[in-house]
Amino acid sequence: MIMNERAAPTPCASLERIERRYTRRDGAVTALDAVDLEIARGEMLALMGPSGSGKSTLLHVLGLLDTPTAGRYRLDGEDVSRLDDDSRSTRRNEKIGFVFQAFHLVPHLTLQENASLPLVYRGVHEDERRDRAATALRKVGLDHRLTHLPDEVSGGEQQRAAIARALIHEPPLLLADEPTGNLDETSAESILDLVRSIHQGGTTVVLVTHNPHVAAMAERTQEIRDGRLL
Amino acid sequence: MRIQPRDLLGAAIAGIRLYRLRSSLTIASFAAGTAAAVALLAITGGARQELLDRIQRLGANLVSIHAIGEAGREAPPALTISDAIAIEQSLSFARDIAPVRVVPASVLLPDEQITVQVVGTTPDYFALRGLSFTRGRAFSATENDEGRAVCVAGDGTARRLAPEGVVYGSLVKVGQRWCRVIGILAPEAATTGEDADRRLYVPISTTLRRDLSSRQALGEILLRIADGVDPERAAQVVKRTLLRRHDGIEHFSIETAQALLRQQRSARGLLDALLAAVALLALCLGGVALGSQAWQSVSLRRGEIAIRRAIGARRKEILAQFLLEGIMLAAAGAALGVGLGVAGSGFASTLGNWPWLLPTRSLAATLAAILVLGVAATLYPAYRAATLDPVAALRHER
Ligand SMILES: Nc1ncnc2c1ncn2[C@@H]1O[C@H](COP(=O)(O)OP(=O)(O)OP(=O)(O)O)[C@@H](O)[C@H]1O
Numbered sequence: 001m002i003m004n005e006r007a008a009p010t011p012c013a014s015l016e017r018i019e020r021r022y023t024r025r026d027g028a029v030t031a032l033d034a035v036d037l038e039i040a041r042g043e044m045l046a047l048m049g050p051s052g053s054g055k056s057t058l059l060h061v062l063g064l065l066d067t068p069t070a071g072r073y074r075l076d077g078e079d080v081s082r083l084d085d086d087s088r089s090t091r092r093n094e095k096i097g098f099v100f101q102a103f104h105l106v107p108h109l110t111l112q113e114n115a116s117l118p119l120v121y122r123g124v125h126e127d128e129r130r131d132r133a134a135t136a137l138r139k140v141g142l143d144h145r146l147t148h149l150p151d152e153v154s155g156g157e158q159q160r161a162a163i164a165r166a167l168i169h170e171p172p173l174l175l176a177d178e179p180t181g182n183l184d185e186t187s188a189e190s191i192l193d194l195v196r197s198i199h200q201g202g203t204t205v206v207l208v209t210h211n212p213h214v215a216a217m218a219e220r221t222q223e224i225r226d227g228r229l230l
Numbered sequence: 231m232r233i234q235p236r237d238l239l240g241a242a243i244a245g246i247r248l249y250r251l252r253s254s255l256t257i258a259s260f261a262a263g264t265a266a267a268v269a270l271l272a273i274t275g276g277a278r279q280e281l282l283d284r285i286q287r288l289g290a291n292l293v294s295i296h297a298i299g300e301a302g303r304e305a306p307p308a309l310t311i312s313d314a315i316a317i318e319q320s321l322s323f324a325r326d327i328a329p330v331r332v333v334p335a336s337v338l339l340p341d342e343q344i345t346v347q348v349v350g351t352t353p354d355y356f357a358l359r360g361l362s363f364t365r366g367r368a369f370s371a372t373e374n375d376e377g378r379a380v381c382v383a384g385d386g387t388a389r390r391l392a393p394e395g396v397v398y399g400s401l402v403k404v405g406q407r408w409c410r411v412i413g414i415l416a417p418e419a420a421t422t423g424e425d426a427d428r429r430l431y432v433p434i435s436t437t438l439r440r441d442l443s444s445r446q447a448l449g450e451i452l453l454r455i456a457d458g459v460d461p462e463r464a465a466q467v468v469k470r471t472l473l474r475r476h477d478g479i480e481h482f483s484i485e486t487a488q489a490l491l492r493q494q495r496s497a498r499g500l501l502d503a504l505l506a507a508v509a510l511l512a513l514c515l516g517g518v519a520l521g522s523q524a525w526q527s528v529s530l531r532r533g534e535i536a537i538r539r540a541i542g543a544r545r546k547e548i549l550a551q552f553l554l555e556g557i558m559l560a561a562a563g564a565a566l567g568v569g570l571g572v573a574g575s576g577f578a579s580t581l582g583n584w585p586w587l588l589p590t591r592s593l594a595a596t597l598a599a600i601l602v603l604g605v606a607a608t609l610y611p612a613y614r615a616a617t618l619d620p621v622a623a624l625r626h627e628r
């Protein structure tokens with residue numbers, strides 16, 4: 001047993017011949033084409049490629065938000081290729097943290113409410129949610145902005161709140177899609193510091209970026225072009 | 231679902247508060263529709279209760295014939311004693327019959343004088359009207375036939391005649407004659423309307439004494455028909471008999487329980503129709519307003535929905551959130567409408583002196599229907615929200 005686990009520790013995520021094809025009236029678009037990818041536990045992977053190459057699509061597939069049209073996906077040791085929508089939602093809630101380029105906070109909820117949203121769908125009681133959200137927001141340096149609405153804070157602060165939301169339920173896998181794409185350099189720097197410290201805390205991170213300097217902080221960089229990994 | 235009901239409610243309330251003006255308009259439509267429906271229920275409910283009371287008083291196999299209008303000095307009276315005798319003798323289904331003659335008269339005790347309605351009738355009357363006695367008895371057939379000087383006092387009359395003492399057994403002067411009080415009626419329930427309480431009953435022959443003509447006018451004839459005979463058909467026969475005796479002139483109306491029930495439908499028909507139309511229109515409007523609000527809300531909140539889905543909300547949790555928004559808007563409108571409807575119709579019925587009764591079952595059914603309308607109006611938008619593709623929505627919301 002022990003020998004076995006040492007020999008082949010289960011990867012955090014493993015993709016086999018993943019294909020994501022959009023069928024349209026004027027022909028098919030293959031956003032992902034026979035993608036084989038293994039992401040080890042605790043690893044930080046940078047995903048690079050030109051616009052339209054399929055980075056976001058791959059991230060969405062990894063995050064169970066998008067369903068591949070072919071191939072096999074094992075997440076945290078479980079084959080999730082053919083799960084129904086409810087189970088995929090549950091897995092998203094338990095295993096995935098998303099950070100998007102456009103922050104995607106709910107505009108009419110405070111930062112604290114936004115950060116605690118994943119816990120709502122776990123049935124966690126409001127008092128506990130409030131405490132945990134406050135803690136998570138303190139970790140990203142937003143303890144003075146708990147009751148602010150997203151509109152009332154800067155882009156960098158919004159992205160930090162989004163990171164707090166992604167991490168509040170301590171998911172094993174953090175997926176960040178150009179998290180600094182909408183930010184000025186200083187804010188971007190602090191967000192990247194945050195991502196790095198999260199990775200150092202043991203969370204597996206996949207980071208989509210255009211910026212080679214950003215990619216440099218990852219242990220591994222994966223290039224993608226026209227839906228194919230290089 | 232793992233989301234707690236409380237949080238679902240919170241999400242729905244937050245959603246409603248996003249569009250206050252639209253929400254208020256939707257609530258107002260539902261409130262107007264509910265108020266009209268409640269008013270309709272209360273007014274028809276009151277009318278129905280009043281009718282049931284009357285039928286209860288009348289009895290299912292009772293036929294009552296009323297004279298219409300005052301008989302002029304020259305004109306022949308509308309109903310006469312001989313009509314009553316003809317009905318009793320020629321119609322096989324006639325069981326008990328009580329001719330009723332009502333004359334206002336002053337009634338005198340040695341030291342007290344009041345004016346009451348004096349009713350001349352036969353002993354059967356008390357049984358037919360379901361009147362009971364607290365003291366004494368009805369006058370007998372012999373007393374009636376011989377026109378003896380006896381009388382029965384309604385409870386109210388007895389009190390007025392002798393506020394402290396006991397009128398039973400004493401002599402009272404009715405018109406020109408002294409009569410002995412041989413019976414006191416039990417008080418009538420206040421709701422029965424007809425004031426049997428405030429009357430004095432004498433043998434009908436007493437009131438006819440000075441002119442024994444059988445053509446003297448009657449106000450009413452009460453007739454109990456044999457069990458198993460259709461009151462409607464009996465009424466038809468009575469009507470034909472009377473028409474024949476009065477040269478085809480219909481100076482009377484015949485009431486049966488069934489006829490009352492039929493009248494009920496046309497009574498206040500215009501108001502009912504108006505209220506029903508308002509209720510229907512306002513609720514349709516509310517449904518459309520709610521549906522379009524939900525639709526717009528879902529389109530405007532695609533980003534929010536996609537985020538909730540991305541962090542793990544299940545489809546049914548999104549569906550429930552948006553359905554609950556619709557149900558709450560409908561329920562808020564319905565609650566407001568019940569208040570308005572009860573207050574409004576209650577006020578109107580006090581002014582117009584209509585009976586008012588809100589039947590709880592119909593109210594519950596109406597409210598359930600309104601909630602169903604709320605669900606129906608929101609169902610499709612909520613379904614669209616639940617099945618929205620989060621990837622497409624997130625791509626769109628940049
Ligand atoms: N709904 C869709 N229908 C058809 N094609 C689509 C659809 N969504 C995405 N695509 C295509 O899939 C490909 C990959 O898109 P994706 O968003 O993953 O690229 P990306 O690498 O993230 O680009 P960017 O750097 O601009 O964000 C693109 O060519 C895009 O046009």
Ligand SMILES: [Mg+2]
Nearest residue numbers: 055056057177
């Ligand atoms: Mg992208």
